[in-house]
Amino acid sequence: MIQRSVYIGTNGNATGKRMVALGMMELAARRFGRVAFFRPVVHVGPNEDQSIRMMRSRYGIVTPADEMFGVTRAQARQMLADDRYSNLIQLIQQRFKSLEAKADFVVVEGTSYQGLAPELEFELNADIAANIGSRVLSVYAMGDRSVDECVQSVLIGNESFVDRGAQLIATIINKVPDDQSTALNAAIKTSKLDSKAPLYFLPDEPLLRQPTVREIQSGIGAKLVSGDESSLDREVAVRKVAAMQLPGFLERLSNAALVMTPGDRSDILVGCVLACSQPDGPSPAAVVLTGGILPPPSIRRLVENANALPILVAIEDTYTVASKAAEVRAEIGDHSPRKIESAIGVFERHVDTDSLADRLQAPIVPRITPMLFEHSLIQRARQQRVKIVLPEATEPRILQAVDVLRRRDVTDVVLLGDPNLIAAAAARAGVMLPNDGLEIIDPATSPLRNSFASEYYQLRKHKGVTTDIAHDRMIDVTYFGTMLVHRGLAGGLVSGAVHTTANTIRPAFEFIRTRPDVNVVSSVFLMCLKNGVLVYGDCAVIPNPTAEQLTEIAISSAETAVQFGIEPRIAMLSYSTGESGHGEDVDKVREATAMVRKRRPDLLVEGPLQYDAAVDPDVAATKMPGNPVAGQATVLVFPDLNTGNNLYKAVQRSAGAIAIGPVLQGLNKPVNDLSRGCTVTDIVNTVAITAIQAQTVAS
Structure with missing residues (x-):
């Protein structure tokens, strides 16, 4: 990148x-x-x-x-x-x-x-x-x-x-x-x-520290009474207050000086004009007459436009003007060429x-912050219009998320349930349901119910499903919503704010099923940490994966990472790093690592690795120096569900990470689960993720 x-x-x-x-x-x-x-x-x-x-x-x-x-x-x-x-x-x-x-x-x-x-x-x-x-x-x-x-x-x-x-x-x-x-x-x-x-x-560079006459004019609130506007762009090298008699002052006058003197000191003013006329100077940058006093007409006629020396008049007394002038800081601006x-x-x-430009143009491994990641999700979801089903239509958090999704024009939404109950729930949640980009379908009265039930019966009759059971199932909002996705009438489904994980994903397992190249459905959490986003898998679906299943989890997780702009560097985690440990559990991880390399030689993968060696460059430099994955892994594959689920929760709570997921991977079409403790932001992010997955399926 x-x-x-x-x-x-x-x-x-x-x-x-x-x-x-x-x-x-x-x-x-x-x-x-x-x-x-x-x-x-x-x-x-x-x-x-x-x-x-x-x-x-x-x-x-x-x-x-x-x-x-x-x-x-x-x-x-x-x-x-x-x-x-x-x-x-x-x-x-x-x-x-x-x-x-x-x-x-x-x-x-x-x-x-x-x-x-x-x-x-x-x-x-x-x-x-x-x-x-x-x-x-x-x-x-x-x-x-x-x-x-x-x-x-x-x-x-x-x-x-x-x-x-x-x-x-x-x-x-x-x-x-x-x-x-x-x-x-x-x-x-x-x-x-x-x-x-x-x-x-x-x-x-001294010149860059020197304010212009114009900057000092603005700083002290003075008015130009003689000299042209261009003369105000001169730099002021030194600020001087003229309080002594003219001979002593001239001995101390220097080039590019700003001379500040009471307006009734005509001698100082004339002396500055004469100094400007001498080829060898010293030539002041400007004269500021204080106290709001203008010189008499005879003096003004004598000095008017003399050598374009700018003459300013300030209302305040000499001490105040000098103090303000001393505080004026030089600026580089369009008035100072x-x-x-x-x-x-x-x-x-x-x-x-040249070297700096080359570094700017060189590809790097980006560190995606949580906020930047969330922004990228929204931007990518907008790129291609997708319709996402939200079955839990009376849940306040879902309705508030719908409001956010439509205001930010992220995706179109289908809500399932009785329209009157949904409207009442929206009113209680303080949400004004949008007129565009939102469709409400009641499965109980929808003309789609009969055809959905017939198709479900054909798909599941070998499992003992009868036509009556099929019709009853299609009243269930999750089954109905999943059938909308299966039929291509919606791009994906997000549920789980109220329903259990089993209720959310069971219909998808029954008839959306896995992609032809995938044998198992697994999941990842997108862990938004302070300094980047990591992909954790599997933390929600497969309790004790075999080496073959770990291989599929790793490959699917890498593909999910790519979908969301994360460069995959896969760490196969265990309690041992490299060749330091042996035993059934660590050997399983070692075998899975070899299988990933064989099936996908294009992927960067290393294992077994301990968690610290996977994510900490200093630890990696000691345990596996020079390894392209150790210390900079972005995809972390856990050896079993117990380890993965506990660790993601520990990181989420202890490190203050945002955990987005579980994101299901391996299905023909996207269905994703929410935590029952999810926030409105979690729902918005998961809908955006589902929309991006649906875009990939459509393409």
Whole structure:
């Protein structure tokens, strides 16, 4: 898989991430076709965001600004205050995915660390990056910090990104003083910070720290009274308050200085104008007259438009104006072309852009977060319209899930039961049943009942089923719903919120039956962990599988993984790893592993493996170094139902994992079971899974 985006994330304010974003946009514009830009959180709105304005202008992005951001800072604050952190991530994710679908590559500039708690904001950046599926280019600033402080900051930051499921593509340390680069490089090598991803140093570029006259004008609320608009784009190298007499002031005047002086100091103003007229300077960048005082007309005529020196007037006193001016921070924006070119120049001189581009284009094994996985389920279910049967039509959770499914336009739904009872149950649940995409069928009165009963009788008469029994069975909503699937009148069935697992799957075993290439029906749980999604099988159907059945479970589970965008790397689990143990149970797993390799040589499989050796890279490096499955397994096949069922519940409860399933595999058409403790989200996800399985059957 090639990821189509990069997230520029940092751990604090003023690290220079906008400069890095510019460099990445320049790189992406050369390497990819349609390049887009995204900000997860903007201050006020997208049209006021300097990064969005600059990228749209410089790179000719036609995407409306309203589609290039996630939320405003006020929205983020409110959702966090309401304890809706996951909803905030999901909202940003949905808006990003809509943009990503229209582009070949997206550069994402993370949040600006202005207005939220820094610790929370770092976690937010890491979670956003992981849940939109972007690799991270982490950015840190050295500045005045010591080498040890800088290295420690990068270590903690990068480890935190990885711990929250993000994948690092490279690291940049910005604002590195020339006299510290050698010591910093040595410390980086000692700490092995660059062992897993490249690390680049960017020097401190003074021009990028210098605000423009326009930025200071905005910061102090001043008005331009002389000079043209273009002169406001000059950089200010130093801020000076002129309080002494003119001769002493001129001795201290320097190039590109912002001179702040009371408006009645005409001598200072004239002196600055004269200084600008001298070829060898020093030439100030602008003069700010404070106190709201304009010079007399005679002076104004003398200095008006002199050498285009911008003259500003601020209402407040000199001390207040100087204090505000000191707080103005330089920004790279569409009004500062020299800064833009300087920023790109620094980036391209000190970053191996060809190597970085190659890394961006290299396929990787993706780490799918639970939220990203759920989003992908919904997106894939939408791709081809499928009708899913929900027999438990009066259950409030089912009705609430139907509301979600139709509002998000995921799939069409068939509810089974008395329409009046269903309507009453919907009213009690506070659900307005939709007018489109929903069909309600009452098996007791449906004209399909007789033909369904006749077919069921023909299929099961060898098992003692009579016509009367067949007619009675077709009143049962699960049997009727399964027959809808069998006949092709619906794509799949989901039940189990009220019914037992046996009630849900028995009709499927009786007449949907297994695919021609499959001898056993088995199941998997899709375990959504913090850092990825794993496939657990079998945890619900076959109590004590034989070696042959374990082989089929492994192959079916791998195929299920592929269906849902998970690259299958199969671990056949046991109490022993490799050749270290012997006995009937471990030998069965060893035999099944050999059979999988023989039947499907295209699959990556290893066994027997202990659970820790299957999922923990550090343990795998000790027990099975260099093995392509050990430490990075995605499909885990348990030796028996007792082990699998207990372990999935333990992981679900102890690790806070989301367990989706059991997902039945091996049937001709999809029928899936719900836990009786399922949530509305569980139902929505299972319906989406069933729809995806039905799409595969249809194709």
